[in-house]
Amino acid sequence: MGAMDQAKHKAEEITGKVKEKAGEIMGDRNKQQEGQADQAKGNMKQAGDKLKGAAEDAKDAFRG
Numbered sequence: 468m469g470a471m472d473q474a475k476h477k478a479e480e481i482t483g484k485v486k487e488k489a490g491e492i493m494g495d496r497n498k499q500q501e502g503q504a505d506q507a508k509g510n511m512k513q514a515g516d517k518l519k520g521a522a523e524d525a526k527d528a529f530r531g
Contacts (some may be wrong), residue, residue: 473516480509 489495494507 473513476509476512476516478509478513480506480512483507 483502483505485502486505487499490498490500490502
């Protein structure tokens, strides 16, 4: 798990927020929904990153 992947996942979440807000301002419901979906994907990927990090920490602690 690299810092670059973490940055990409955070960027995906932020892009989703921007897209959702743009859709809200323009009255474009599809754009809002796309933004919400992008946010959800970014959040899920970030959760996966955290899980991988926790698993690596646990593995390192077990090995001592």
